[in-house]
Amino acid sequence: KRIGFALVGLGHLTLEELLPAFGQCKYAKPVALVSGDAAKAKQVAAQYGIKSTSVYSYQNFDTIRNNPEVQVVYIVLPNSMHEEFTVRSAQAGKHVLCEKPMANTSAEAQRMIDACEKAGRKLMIAYRIQYEPKNAFVKELVRNKTHGKVRVMEMFNAQNIANNGQWRLDKKLAGGGALPDIGIYCLNTARYLTGEEPEWVMGSVYNTPGDERFRQVEESVLWQMRFPSGILVNAATSYSVHQSRRYRCLADNGAWFGLDPAFAYHGLQLEMSQAKEQYDWKQAPEIPEQNQFALEMDHMAWCVLHNKEPYTPGAEGLQDHRIMEAIYQSAREGKPITLKTPQKPDAFR
Numbered sequence: 001k002r003i004g005f006a007l008v009g010l011g012h013l014t015l016e017e018l019l020p021a022f023g024q025c026k027y028a029k030p031v032a033l034v035s036g037d038a039a040k041a042k043q044v045a046a047q048y049g050i051k052s053t054s055v056y057s058y059q060n061f062d063t064i065r066n067n068p069e070v071q072v073v074y075i076v077l078p079n080s081m082h083e084e085f086t087v088r089s090a091q092a093g094k095h096v097l098c099e100k101p102m103a104n105t106s107a108e109a110q111r112m113i114d115a116c117e118k119a120g121r122k123l124m125i126a127y128r129i130q131y132e133p134k135n136a137f138v139k140e141l142v143r144n145k146t147h148g149k150v151r152v153m154e155m156f157n158a159q160n161i162a163n164n165g166q167w168r169l170d171k172k173l174a175g176g177g178a179l180p181d182i183g184i185y186c187l188n189t190a191r192y193l194t195g196e197e198p199e200w201v202m203g204s205v206y207n208t209p210g211d212e213r214f215r216q217v218e219e220s221v222l223w224q225m226r227f228p229s230g231i232l233v234n235a236a237t238s239y240s241v242h243q244s245r246r247y248r249c250l251a252d253n254g255a256w257f258g259l260d261p262a263f264a265y266h267g268l269q270l271e272m273s274q275a276k277e278q279y280d281w282k283q284a285p286e287i288p289e290q291n292q293f294a295l296e297m298d299h300m301a302w303c304v305l306h307n308k309e310p311y312t313p314g315a316e317g318l319q320d321h322r323i324m325e326a327i328y329q330s331a332r333e334g335k336p337i338t339l340k341t342p343q344k345p346d347a348f349r
């Protein structure tokens with residue numbers, strides 16, 4: 001039995017990645033579309049065998065409550081719209097899978113969690129990296145101390161953004177710039193790899209004077225985090241450099257390991273060194289590539305089928321917002337910010 005998904009927003013991610021990825025899903029299938037463009041939605045529905053009666057507009061979206069085929073609503077809209085559609089979906093009795101960043105602010109994220117709890121519906125944030133096998137392999141190396149204890153992680157996620165009127169450069173719609181859009185991968189993946197929550201962050205933000213793209217949102221953010229076990233993370237994100245999406249974990253036993261690219265949709269590459277044979281690529285195991293979006297959507301569907309809490313629930317997105325807010329605060333105030341975050345239980349280490 002497959003769980004029916006409604007996709008809200010027919011932009012790049014939905015059309016180029018998510019709808020094609022359903023072909024590789026075991027438990028999830030697309031059964032409805034929600035769009036502001038009726039003609040486009042009708043055409044896409046026909047292409048994927050979705051009934052024309054299961055195409056909704058943003059206005060009549062709430063009538064989706066009467067469509068029993070839809071069990072999960074996957075929200076793939078600009079960030080500022082995530083809260084509204086999560087709340088409306090929960091009120092319509094649907095489970096929610098929501099794109100990252102969860103929202104524009106931690107207050108919005110908290111309201112989304114509250115709405116889903118109140119409706120008794122599941123809420124998952126689409127952190128695809130946490131469902132991807134090569135990143136999962138690195139997580140095991142970090143948590144099991146396979147190459148000794150990781151002391152330092154270096155992480156980077158950056159790309160050049162086009163000045164083409166897109167919502168990502170509009171603060172009201174995006175919430176922020178490079179940090180919530182792509183820097184969040186470094187932040188969320190560091191938390192995933194370590195199984196810990198940062199206790200301290202320090203950040204700096206820079207916008208090139210006169211660059212029209214960064215009138216509202218930030219261009220580049222550099223930040224550091226310290227985790228309770230002593231792991232230090234040096235991270236950077238930028239909207240104005242050639243794309244680079246990698247990380248490296250530096251362990252005390254003569255080894256480093258990581259992925260480059262780490263956060264891309266395809267072609268993730270494991271890199272490892274060994275103490276005696278620096279740059280011995282043969283040490284890296286072969287892990288077959290799998291479609292990250294299919295894995296992530298299947299996880300949500302599996303949780304609905306078996307009534308389980310998703311591995312990346314709303315609380316995971318809320319925590320990233322709290323940390324990003326602390327990074328911005330640190331940059332504004334020019335000092336480190338201590339986070340009052342409880343450590344994860346040992347079982348998650």
Ligand code: NAD
Pocket residue numbers: 009010011012013014036075076077078079099100101126128166167173181
């Ligand atoms: P996009 O610009 O390609 O698509 C956005 C969609 O929202 C479009 O169909 C657009 O018509 C619709 N929309 C509705 N109201 C709008 C408004 N007021 N302004 C602009 N568009 C409006 O964006 P995208 O790249 O598909 O991103 C959508 C969401 O997915 C974002 O939250 C983004 O962060 C996330 N995303 C995640 C990944 C990932 O790898 N997980 C990758 C890309 C995007």
